[in-house]
Amino acid sequence: TVSRVLKRAGLSRLRDIEPAEPVRRYEREKPGEMIHIDIKKLGPFERVGHRITGDRVGQSNSRGVGWEFVHVCIDDASRVAFSQVLPDQRKESAIAFLKAAVAYYASLGIVVERVMTDNGSCYRSKAFAKACRKLGLKHIRTKPYTPKTNGKAERFIQTALREWAYAIAYPTSDHRSAELPVWLHRYNWHRPHGSLKSKTPISRLALTEDNLLRLHN
Secondary structure (H helix, E strand, O other): OHHHHHHHOOOOOHHHHOOOOOOOOOOOOOOOOOEEEEEEEEOOEOOOOHHHHOOOOOHHHHEOOOOEEEEEEEEOOOOOEEEEEEOOOOHHHHHHHHHHHHHHHHHOOOOOOEEEEOOOHHHHOHHHHHHHHHOOOEEEEOOOOOHHHHHHHHHHHHHHHHHHHOOOOOOOHHHHHHHHHHHHHHHHHOOOEHHHOOEOHHHHHOOOHHHHHHHHO
16 A cells, blocks of 8 residues: 555655655846845854864853844845844844835835745734834745745855855954944945856946945945
């Protein structure tokens, strides 16, 4: 029977042999149609960490108490990114970051229409919903247990960890935070992006030469 065959193969249910659902890749047509927001927590520290030195001795003494929370945002169409290090992931910080992100994109001439988040408590709050309404944003939440639907934010986080957070031996986490705006500028203006045919995110905004010079300076 089917059940015996599955048991011999180490499978308990018929659906275990079904192929995985393919990742549906998509891209919005114009900047601002959707931004993706997520949060990554990082440990504060007062000296170079073991990820750089390879030495875990004394790490518990150098690490600060608690966490720092890196709030990230990436525009679906252009991949222009914005990020801030904040002290927590409560609704107040999530709302403040959302407002700052919308203002940043507005400075580039981008009008944000939608925001996608996961189902974290800060994003499920009535206060966050109210903030979205005030900003004229449609809020879309990912399906539970399917982080790939917010994959652009996830991939940006991995890039940020590799190229910013763990890239060099920062003497303290404060130095790491201070480097974030510098790295973001490189990411948006100078770093070729694989999914953009090796062009920079800012190149997708069709800015005039005058605006490019003004914003870059």
